[in-house]
Amino acid sequence: MAVRAAVAAPRGLRRLFSSFAFSPLPSNAANTAPPPAEPSTNLFVSGLSKRTTTEGLRDAFAKFGQVVNARVVTDRVSGYSKGFGFVRYGTLEEASEGIKGMDGKFLDGWVIFAEYARPREPPSENAAGGPPYGRP
DNA sequence: ACTGAGCGC
Numbered sequence: 679m680a681v682r683a684a685v686a687a688p689r690g691l692r693r694l695f696s697s698f699a700f701s702p703l704p705s706n707a708a709n710t711a712p713p714p715a716e717p718s719t720n721l722f723v724s725g726l727s728k729r730t731t732t733e734g735l736r737d738a739f740a741k742f743g744q745v746v747n748a749r750v751v752t753d754r755v756s757g758y759s760k761g762f763g764f765v766r767y768g769t770l771e772e773a774s775e776g777i778k779g780m781d782g783k784f785l786d787g788w789v790i791f792a793e794y795a796r797p798r799e800p801p802s803e804n805a806a807g808g809p810p811y812g813r814p
Numbered sequence: 815a816c817t818g819a820g821c822g823c
Contacts, residue, residue, distance in 0.1 A: 715821095720822095724819085724820060725818080725820095749822065751822050759816085760821095760822095761816095761819085763822080764821080795821065796821060798822060
């Protein structure tokens with residue numbers, strides 16, 4: 679249950695463990711991979727249930743702000759949910775409230791984790807709207 | 815088959 683969710687917890691729980699003031703590395707450990715991303719209107723939500731859909735995700739986050747766009751990532755071939763998704767608010771304030779309101783909360787029986795999403799992979803000139811069919 | 819770390823077509 680909660681133990682299983684704690685195992686599935688990504689970097690979101692690292693700030694919780696920071697209460698122990700553990701210092702396994704010198705003070706230069708903040709140069710390799712910063713846990714949180716830059717504040718943006720895009721939210722990365724992990725720990726979702728397999729049964730959680732885009733509507734459920736939007737409805738859950740709509741309580742803390744107007745959700746402009748929401749999407750549960752599903753596998754392209756199988757069509758099943760991958761267990762995480764993205765939520766985009768209109769403003770940074772709503773995004774902050776969405777994180778503080780939904781991070782560590784329950785959704786469909788699973789503890790979810792909300793944080794700022796990283797910028798997606800840059801678009802390619804080839805991928806102009808579809809798969810590269812007939813590319814030499 | 816969907817099993818549980820993670821970043822979207």
